[in-house]
Amino acid sequence: MAEEHFDVLTKSGEKTGVSKPRSEIHRDGDYHRAVHVWIFVESTQELLLQLRSDDKDSWPGQWDISSAGHISAGDPSLISAQRELEEELGIKLPKDAFEKIFVFLQECVTNNGKFINNEFNDVYLVTILHPIPLEAFTLQKEEVSAVKYVPYEEYRNLLAKEDPAYVPYDVNGDYGKLFEIIRQRCQVNAEARSLSLQKQLQRYSPVTLEAKLTELSEADQKALGLIVKAAKVIDDIFYEQVWYSNPALRDWLKEHANASDLDKLKWDYFLINKSPWSSLDENEPFLTTADSAVKLLPEATKPITGWKGLEYRAAFPLAKPPGANFYPPDMDKMEFNLWLSSLTEEQKHAATGFFSIIKRRSEANLDASQSDHLANITKKIPDSNSDLYSIPYSEIYRPYLTKASELLHKAGDLATSQSLKKLLHSKAEAFLSNDYYESDIAWMDLDSKLDITIGPYETYEDEIFGYKASFEAFIGIRDDKATADLKLFGDNLKLLEDNLPLDSVYKSKDVSAAPIRVIQLIYNSGDVKGPQTVAYNLPNDEKIVKDRGTSMVMLKNVQEAKFEHILKPIAEVLINKEQRGIVDFDSFFTHTICHECCHGIGPHTITLPDGQTSTVRKELQELHSALEEAKADIVGLWALKFLITKGLLPKSMVESMYVSFLAGCFRSIRFGLTEAHGKGQALQFNWLYEKGAFVYHKDSTFSVDFTKVEDAVESLSHEILTIQGRGDKKAATLLLNNYCTITGPLKTSLEKLESVKVPVDISPTFPLADALMN
Numbered sequence: 001m002a003e004e005h006f007d008v009l010t011k012s013g014e015k016t017g018v019s020k021p022r023s024e025i026h027r028d029g030d031y032h033r034a035v036h037v038w039i040f041v042e043s044t045q046e047l048l049l050q051l052r053s054d055d056k057d058s059w060p061g062q063w064d065i066s067s068a069g070h071i072s073a074g075d076p077s078l079i080s081a082q083r084e085l086e087e088e089l090g091i092k093l094p095k096d097a098f099e100k101i102f103v104f105l106q107e108c109v110t111n112n113g114k115f116i117n118n119e120f121n122d123v124y125l126v127t128i129l130h131p132i133p134l135e136a137f138t139l140q141k142e143e144v145s146a147v148k149y150v151p152y153e154e155y156r157n158l159l160a161k162e163d164p165a166y167v168p169y170d171v172n173g174d175y176g177k178l179f180e181i182i183r184q185r186c187q188v189n190a191e192a193r194s195l196s197l198q199k200q201l202q203r204y205s206p207v208t209l210e211a212k213l214t215e216l217s218e219a220d221q222k223a224l225g226l227i228v229k230a231a232k233v234i235d236d237i238f239y240e241q242v243w244y245s246n247p248a249l250r251d252w253l254k255e256h257a258n259a260s261d262l263d264k265l266k267w268d269y270f271l272i273n274k275s276p277w278s279s280l281d282e283n284e285p286f287l288t289t290a291d292s293a294v295k296l297l298p299e300a301t302k303p304i305t306g307w308k309g310l311e312y313r314a315a316f317p318l319a320k321p322p323g324a325n326f327y328p329p330d331m332d333k334m335e336f337n338l339w340l341s342s343l344t345e346e347q348k349h350a351a352t353g354f355f356s357i358i359k360r361r362s363e364a365n366l367d368a369s370q371s372d373h374l375a376n377i378t379k380k381i382p383d384s385n386s387d388l389y390s391i392p393y394s395e396i397y398r399p400y401l402t403k404a405s406e407l408l409h410k411a412g413d414l415a416t417s418q419s420l421k422k423l424l425h426s427k428a429e430a431f432l433s434n435d436y437y438e439s440d441i442a443w444m445d446l447d448s449k450l451d452i453t454i455g456p457y458e459t460y461e462d463e464i465f466g467y468k469a470s471f472e473a474f475i476g477i478r479d480d481k482a483t484a485d486l487k488l489f490g491d492n493l494k495l496l497e498d499n500l501p502l503d504s505v506y507k508s509k510d511v512s513a514a515p516i517r518v519i520q521l522i523y524n525s526g527d528v529k530g531p532q533t534v535a536y537n538l539p540n541d542e543k544i545v546k547d548r549g550t551s552m553v554m555l556k557n558v559q560e561a562k563f564e565h566i567l568k569p570i571a572e573v574l575i576n577k578e579q580r581g582i583v584d585f586d587s588f589f590t591h592t593i594c595h596e597c598c599h600g601i602g603p604h605t606i607t608l609p610d611g612q613t614s615t616v617r618k619e620l621q622e623l624h625s626a627l628e629e630a631k632a633d634i635v636g637l638w639a640l641k642f643l644i645t646k647g648l649l650p651k652s653m654v655e656s657m658y659v660s661f662l663a664g665c666f667r668s669i670r671f672g673l674t675e676a677h678g679k680g681q682a683l684q685f686n687w688l689y690e691k692g693a694f695v696y697h698k699d700s701t702f703s704v705d706f707t708k709v710e711d712a713v714e715s716l717s718h719e720i721l722t723i724q725g726r727g728d729k730k731a732a733t734l735l736l737n738n739y740c741t742i743t744g745p746l747k748t749s750l751e752k753l754e755s756v757k758v759p760v761d762i763s764p765t766f767p768l769a770d771a772l773m774n
Contacts, residue, residue: 005073006032019073029116035081036123039066046149064167077122077330090138096245099315129311136301185290197265204763205565211477211520225772226411231473231525233404238526245314252293279530282674283320322463339388354469356390394434401431417448440539444551472526476519483518490514497601501718506725512549521555523769531761537599550600569758571663576703587660594636603725619727630680658704670760683739696745
């Protein structure tokens, strides 16, 4: 039997591209990777330990981790964890049973210097409700002599005393995290936790959003009910896109919401965030796997009479996965890029496109065991030397999209507007074909009282590359008067592009007028979590942007709610009293319009120094969203001043737009620096503060220096636009690292808002949509 090979890593844990036999790895002290799997019993607060075989070349005859093993060359971490647990103990578990809690670097020398172990260990926790009967285990005798359960605190004390019967781990060092995580879950203070969740919920001001349906025909109202049902399906897709065990967590929390006051608070805050990670707290978890769904798996071990089988908690990681559920959780950029380099141009386009997810061939059988739908997908996987492969949304989400497609076709048959009919039917077809071009053109051409946006659009959830689009839906009633009032902005995009503070070589030559629609929102779903969207500029597909430009939708009732509940209270607390009175809704609303307009101008498709054509999104990757939001904001402010100078907007707006923008900075930064809008706003605030455009006063308020703000806005606009035009990721990194921070005065201001309990955002309810569903 050939000796097992391991990937050789650098001292920082990155693959070198070299693999070596196991014996040479430990002889030479090469860094490599392994997995540790701990089984924790929730009801008894015990850890399962295994007794290592006397024939092991390290720590023979000592009690150790539930299961552990090396990761073979080319193998993924999670598959290795599953394999080791099954081989050593006879326990077969799905991937949602494994919670990766940290990575532990173990550096030691044993066997008189003959065995050098420099090992990065991916540490997994499997939480089960009750002990597995000892007779249910199938032990791999050459590896494991016996198993036993030990209370976690007792085991920690044994390790602390360096008991020779146990493999040593430094519980006062990094490995102490295991026991701290378990302790926190076992010693829950329900009252303190309830107070914490109440505080988090209080940052959202409850509002009711609705609109009059009197101008809709009876047929259109019936169509609207079907569209709302389709949007509910979109929500289901998004929950799955966030993380693979997220739907199970949602269903569990909903089912148990009335069990206690704490359970109700968990459910309420989950509904706002649509995940266990808090959007306003830089994605810190407010739930843990201990709060998650319980699943019964009778076939996990050999059957035992009188025992119903293994029950486990569906796990999710403490840290929000940067790749969401679009990529394998243990995939890194190096692995993706190596795979990408082996593909044809058509395959590369699919892999980096908006509408596909990336999975592992090695997980195909595990995926197939979860559902018949996934089993059918695995049969279609093409042969390849790589472990990675891409699946179009139309395949991976087929059950959901088939249902949504049917609903949209039915709604399209009822709709009285021809442009709405075209949109609904073309979007229904796109869901099943994965080709969204025609449906997005139909969306741009929409001219209907009933305004619909539905499909995969924004890429904020993909924090690895910013490639993958999340599903979302916005349903509203068009405000015809407000829409007519805004025509000048869309009509002047070419004028704005031609006059951008940017070298001509980087300016787009084919900018067209952008239609702007103003709606009263009556329902949203999908990728609308935490802070609520006030406007959007779509589509993001660079081909459509190049061919047709973009369209904008303004959610006026959402903006009015945010202005009344958030921006006005912020101004009262943080804007100097001499300028406080000029913060107004018109300036706030108009800048939001310009923000969305400016997504449609500036560099998109670019030429790189080597002459190749690319896009800003592909070159800046995970930095694109934050820099693009900053661009739209600051160039939007520049554009307002430009239009005022040209006599297209009243001069009376000049001071109010700058001061309203300053108040808005605090609103967006409170979203957190992991969120694209918050990160982009911090960049702008700190740049303008550094240039003296924003002034901090002794009473902890701010004002605008009108003699400096125009130049500061133009200089930052030029900086960001130039970085985008060059596709310069290094410069983007430097800019964001230097300016996306919470400086002293900013920290004081945010704490002040917190102390007086100014809401951070709104939490809408949609009674009209709920009524249509019944």
